[in-house]
Amino acid sequence: MPAGFVTYIHMQNRAFAERVPISYNSRPFFLCGTTMSTTATQAARRHVVRFAGDSGDGIQLQGAQFTNASALAGHDLATLPDFPAEIRAPQGTRYGVSAFQIQFGGDRITTPGDAPEVLIAFNPAALVVNLPHLEPGATIIVDGNAFTAQRLKRADLDSNPLEDGRLDAFRVHAIDVSDLTLEAVKPHGLGAKDSGRCKNFWVLGLVLWMFDQPREPTRRWINRRFAGDESLRDANLAALDAGHAYGETMEIDGTLAQKHVPEAPLAAAEYRTITGAEALALGLVAAGELADIELMFCSYPITPASSLLHHLTGLEEAGVATFQAEDEIAAVCSAIGASFAGKLGVTSSSGPGVALKTEALGLAVATELPLVVVNSQRAGPSTGMPTKTEQSDLYQAVYGRNGDTPIPVVAARSPADTFDTAIEAVRIALRHMTPVFLLTDGYIANASELWPLPDFDSYAAIDTARPAPGSQGAVFERNPATQARVWAAPGDAGYIHRVGGIEKDAQSGNISYDAANHQSMTDLRAKKLAQVADYMPDQTLEQGVMGGLAVVAWGSTYGTIYQAVKDALAEGYSVAHIHLRHINPLPSNLGELLTEFEAVLVPELNTGQLATVLRDRLLVDAIQLNQVNGQPFAVADVKAAIAAHAPRRMQEVNRG
Amino acid sequence: MAELTAKDYATDQEVRWCPGCGDYSILKAVHRALAESGADPANTVFVSGIGCSSRLPYYVETYGFHTIHGRAPAIATGVKLANPELDVWVVTGDGDGLSIGGNHLLHAIRRNVDLNILLFNNEIYGLTKGQYSPTSRIGTASPSSPGGSIDQPIDPAQFALGCGATFIARCVDIDQKALPGILNAGQAHEGTAFVEILQNCIVYNKDVWDDVSSKKTAADAQVLCEHGAPLIFGKARDKGLRLNPRTLSLEAVTIGEDGVTEADILVHDETNPMIAELLVRMRDPLPTAMGVIHRRTQPAFDQAYRARKTLERKTRVKDLLRRGNLLDRR
Numbered sequence: 001m002p003a004g005f006v007t008y009i010h011m012q013n014r015a016f017a018e019r020v021p022i023s024y025n026s027r028p029f030f031l032c033g034t035t036m037s038t039t040a041t042q043a044a045r046r047h048v049v050r051f052a053g054d055s056g057d058g059i060q061l062q063g064a065q066f067t068n069a070s071a072l073a074g075h076d077l078a079t080l081p082d083f084p085a086e087i088r089a090p091q092g093t094r095y096g097v098s099a100f101q102i103q104f105g106g107d108r109i110t111t112p113g114d115a116p117e118v119l120i121a122f123n124p125a126a127l128v129v130n131l132p133h134l135e136p137g138a139t140i141i142v143d144g145n146a147f148t149a150q151r152l153k154r155a156d157l158d159s160n161p162l163e164d165g166r167l168d169a170f171r172v173h174a175i176d177v178s179d180l181t182l183e184a185v186k187p188h189g190l191g192a193k194d195s196g197r198c199k200n201f202w203v204l205g206l207v208l209w210m211f212d213q214p215r216e217p218t219r220r221w222i223n224r225r226f227a228g229d230e231s232l233r234d235a236n237l238a239a240l241d242a243g244h245a246y247g248e249t250m251e252i253d254g255t256l257a258q259k260h261v262p263e264a265p266l267a268a269a270e271y272r273t274i275t276g277a278e279a280l281a282l283g284l285v286a287a288g289e290l291a292d293i294e295l296m297f298c299s300y301p302i303t304p305a306s307s308l309l310h311h312l313t314g315l316e317e318a319g320v321a322t323f324q325a326e327d328e329i330a331a332v333c334s335a336i337g338a339s340f341a342g343k344l345g346v347t348s349s350s351g352p353g354v355a356l357k358t359e360a361l362g363l364a365v366a367t368e369l370p371l372v373v374v375n376s377q378r379a380g381p382s383t384g385m386p387t388k389t390e391q392s393d394l395y396q397a398v399y400g401r402n403g404d405t406p407i408p409v410v411a412a413r414s415p416a417d418t419f420d421t422a423i424e425a426v427r428i429a430l431r432h433m434t435p436v437f438l439l440t441d442g443y444i445a446n447a448s449e450l451w452p453l454p455d456f457d458s459y460a461a462i463d464t465a466r467p468a469p470g471s472q473g474a475v476f477e478r479n480p481a482t483q484a485r486v487w488a489a490p491g492d493a494g495y496i497h498r499v500g501g502i503e504k505d506a507q508s509g510n511i512s513y514d515a516a517n518h519q520s521m522t523d524l525r526a527k528k529l530a531q532v533a534d535y536m537p538d539q540t541l542e543q544g545v546m547g548g549l550a551v552v553a554w555g556s557t558y559g560t561i562y563q564a565v566k567d568a569l570a571e572g573y574s575v576a577h578i579h580l581r582h583i584n585p586l587p588s589n590l591g592e593l594l595t596e597f598e599a600v601l602v603p604e605l606n607t608g609q610l611a612t613v614l615r616d617r618l619l620v621d622a623i624q625l626n627q628v629n630g631q632p633f634a635v636a637d638v639k640a641a642i643a644a645h646a647p648r649r650m651q652e653v654n655r656g
Numbered sequence: 657m658a659e660l661t662a663k664d665y666a667t668d669q670e671v672r673w674c675p676g677c678g679d680y681s682i683l684k685a686v687h688r689a690l691a692e693s694g695a696d697p698a699n700t701v702f703v704s705g706i707g708c709s710s711r712l713p714y715y716v717e718t719y720g721f722h723t724i725h726g727r728a729p730a731i732a733t734g735v736k737l738a739n740p741e742l743d744v745w746v747v748t749g750d751g752d753g754l755s756i757g758g759n760h761l762l763h764a765i766r767r768n769v770d771l772n773i774l775l776f777n778n779e780i781y782g783l784t785k786g787q788y789s790p791t792s793r794i795g796t797a798s799p800s801s802p803g804g805s806i807d808q809p810i811d812p813a814q815f816a817l818g819c820g821a822t823f824i825a826r827c828v829d830i831d832q833k834a835l836p837g838i839l840n841a842g843q844a845h846e847g848t849a850f851v852e853i854l855q856n857c858i859v860y861n862k863d864v865w866d867d868v869s870s871k872k873t874a875a876d877a878q879v880l881c882e883h884g885a886p887l888i889f890g891k892a893r894d895k896g897l898r899l900n901p902r903t904l905s906l907e908a909v910t911i912g913e914d915g916v917t918e919a920d921i922l923v924h925d926e927t928n929p930m931i932a933e934l935l936v937r938m939r940d941p942l943p944t945a946m947g948v949i950h951r952r953t954q955p956a957f958d959q960a961y962r963a964r965k966t967l968e969r970k971t972r973v974k975d976l977l978r979r980g981n982l983l984d985r986r
Contacts, residue, residue, distance in 0.1 A: 013754065031880070068981050070984055071981060071983055072981060074983065074985065083724060131911075160937040166797070217981060266985045267985075268983060268985060268986045269986060270976075270982055270983070270984050270985070270986060271982070271983040271984075271985060272977075272980035272981060272982050273980065273981060274980065282973065282976055282977065285973060285976065288969075289969065289972065289973050294967040296734065296737065296738050296967075298734060303802035315971075315976065317966055317968075317969075317970045317971045318969055318971045318972070318973065318976060319965075319967060319968065319969035320967070320969050321737070321961075321962075321965035322965070323733075323734075323737060323961075325730065325733075325763075326759060326760065326762075326763035327729075329727060329730065329758075329760075330727070330730035330733070330760055330763065332761075333723070333724075333727045333730035333731045333734065334730050334731065334733050334734030334737065335734060336723075336731055337703070337721075337730070337732060337733060337734020337735040337737075337738065338734040338735070338737065339734075340721055340731070340734070340735055341701075341734070341735045341738035341739045341742065342738065342739065343738040343739075343967070345734065345738075359724055359725075360724060360727065362724075363724050367721075384679075403662035426957065450983070453977050453978065454977070456973055456974050457974075458978065489719075489739075490698065490699060490700075490701045490735070490739065490742050491698060491699055491739065491741070491742070492698065492720040493698035494699055496697055496717065496718065496719055497720075498667070498702075498713050498714050498719070498720030498721070498722065498724065499720070499721060499722070500713075500714075500720075500721065500722025501722065501723060501724055502722065510669060510714075511669075573821060590657070606957060634737065
């Protein structure tokens with residue numbers, strides 16, 4: 001194991017804290033005995049592959065299959081699906097290009113990688129759109145059959161990139177994939193259209209060969225998927241094998257060498273790959289089980305949030321029922337109705353839909369009903385870029401309501417982390433009788449990672465404020481530690497009451513326009529939010545040293561920042577990574593923790609929203625690093641910002 | 657449980673409607689209906705939106721939820737899907753239900769959620785001080801339409817019929833004889849019951865229904881629809897509705913005149929949506945249709961929903977976690 005290499009366990013805070021002692025006394029998070037550059041030594045341990053083609057080419061399917069194969073081969077991995085909003089955009093156009101990037105290998109992987117080592121381009125548009133992602137020396141595999149005059153024109157190309165010299169810096173393999181696929185599937189008697197559609201498996205076979213990955217998971221998938229159609233099944237299997245065999249011939253003639261990727265030294269556990277939307281669905285169901293309460297998930301389809309609705313609908317055997325409402329407002333309202341009736345209402349959307357739900361969130365705050373609102377953020381404003389990721393709905397979650405209407409906000413940092421974040425959101429909602437925002441984003445929802453299965457028996461049960469059966473009492477009697485009222489619901493004979501959005505009397509719950517009462521109700525709502533922090537763990541460092549630069553972030557930038565800070569530490573910078581799960585309220589110790597650093601850097605995929613919250617709540621003067629191009633940060637960009645603002649620790653040591 | 661009287665369904669809250677408001681009469685009918693049906697206060701829920709009508713839940717001794725403008729049908733749908741055992745009532749008005757909340761009303765009705773929806777129609781916005789509403793007749797002068805409104809109004813019962821309602825009734829606010837029975841008929845209906853109540857706003861649209869409901873006009877201006885009975889009306893019970901097959905429309909005729917006999921009068925069939933269509937459209941000089949205009953059987957959404965989505969926890973999370981491509985590195 002190289003020095004500077006700590007653990008391969010993915011990053012539930014808790015699991016991490018157990019393994020690695022974190023110190024605030026300027027002691028490094030891990031030993032940095034050498035100045036080894038992680039990129040140099042680990043280059044062979046990690047690979048970045050990008051598949052690109054038309055949105056109808058099955059690119060995302062290839063990516064998912066490659067991901068499974070990689071996981072079963074024992075590699076750690078992180079993926080980035082990057083696709084257009086159009087379902088099947090006109091073929092061969094630049095705007096119709098769909099891509100899937102994966103970083104995998106025998107190392108700890110937290111990002112999909114900055115620059116692909118291998119680009120697979122199914123057509124000229126996919127090639128030119130993705131060229132800017134590549135560094136010189138990268139391998140490019142294209143379908144040579146696709147570089148016809150007509151298709152070049154579709155891609156707005158005046159000359160053929162295979163011939164005009166613009167690929168000189170790369171290793172290019174133009175393979176007649178379409179012809180070779182047709183030949184491979186010929187014995188299975190498909191029509192021309194179906195035959196052509198097998199080429200994604202041909203290419204997958206080749207790429208699996210390139211990295212010595214197993215074909216078995218894909219074979220199993222094809223057998224399941226085409227169980228009802230023998231010729232489709234056999235043709236796709238034949239294409240997969242033919243692509244694989246083609247790789248072997250390329251090795252023989254010396255044009256391509258197979259790479260053997262070592263297994264990642266994973267900690268002992270059972271692992272699976274999981275996307276953010278899957279883990280979030282599981283987390284919500286798990287929270288319901290921990291609270292012994294049924295969930296009503298009420299939603300209206302919107303990209304990129306719809307996959308949560310789909311996954312939860314597939315989990316209806318586990319104490320959840322989904323309801324597709326007529327609009328975003330009805331979705332949140334029916335969820336609130338379910339919570340009023342004693343089930344836990346959950347709703348989900350993306351920014352524009354959350355905007356529509358806003359008035360109803362005020363009702364949930366006023367009536368003190370539990371509710372979880374999931375926001376899978378996307379680029380805005382308005383419709384913005386539905387399939388591109390952004391972190392620009394933080395203001396909306398923290399501040400975006402009429403009146404003084406506090407709502408707790410938690411954020412997930414990675415696909416697997418949505419599991420624990422969902423449980424935390426439900427815990428807060430039920431403990432304090434309040435709506436809770438759970439922020440995730442398009443990147444987390446669609447990306448996947450390798451996840452060590454959690455030990456579910458170790459999760460604490462979630463208490464609710466539901467009254468004991470047959471009891472009677474006052475609905476607005478509060479728990480002084482949480483400000484939760486009694487969660488009485490229709491059917492509870494001892495608690496018949498009326499509630500509404502009009503200001504209510506603090507004791508009786510009846511309508512009250514009394515001046516002093518409104519003051520005390522407003523104070524109470526603020527106190528409820530503040531008391532959420534009483535149950536939150538202290539903020540810790542993900543890694544790094546005290547005293548120099550604190551990189552403070554939230555959400556899906558986790559993996560990139562983790563890698564950038566790790567690299568910077570190895571190079572001797574005095575830097576630490578602080579990643580927030582709780583944003584409203586902030587962890588009680590955060591203010592004090594940040595005073596122990598010279599500077600604070602806040603990288604965000606927005607124009608500086610967490611930076612604003614930190615200034616607002618803690619009077620911290622943060623340095624901002626912002627990007628809003630619809631893509632995750634590159635590790636290199638975050639590292640450059642760290643280098644610009646962090647002191648060199650080694651120099652300090654030398655001076656001392 | 658001891659038998660409850662109408663009084664037992666009143667709360668200790670002071671009723672805050674204007675003196676003389678039609679809502680008082682409707683509230684009284686609601687209390688009476690609940691007592692007559694023996695409603696269990698713990699399992700009855702009144703959900704309302706915003707507006708004068710929507711204050712009603714505060715005055716009914718059951719569970720109540722005064723929500724936000726226009727959204728009562730959506731919230732009530734959530735309540736009913738979460739617990740189909742509950743009797744769920746929705747109280748709304750012409751502004752709340754047909755303007756800001758028209759979409760939710762549409763979808764609650766077309767899904768046929770088992771809700772008893774009472775729409776108080778006074779053809780005006782009361783709580784915002786008298787602006788014209790989506791049911792105001794053309795020419796309604798109001799603070800926001802001093803020269804008279806120019807919007808084409810919508811008829812609530814026609815709207816409900818267009819949404820596929822399985823129960824449509826109409827009644828006047830002060831009709832204490834008919835209203836409790838109509839409310840209970842709606843409550844008993846499986847699916848969405850839509851009850852339009854012609855309500856008098858004493859401050860902003862006083863006597864707007866006089867042409868239909870005043871003592872002087874009522875007998876001739878209303879026809880009470882009773883399933884299986886001929887559609888006869890008039891002080892002397894000598895007028896009736898006859899179907900003109902040539903124009904496919906209803907016409908008012910007098911029995912004994914021009915050779916008209918009772919056999920010529922259309923017999924009400926509440927299950928026939930074509931008859932309902934003709935009845936809800938009737939306006940002066942034809943009488944306004946009252947009572948249960950339309951009622952037919954269709955499975956309620958909440959029943960179908962819960963048959964499929966039981967909310968039972970049959971699979972545990974520990975098993976769900978392992979559903980995937982597993983890599984065992986223990």
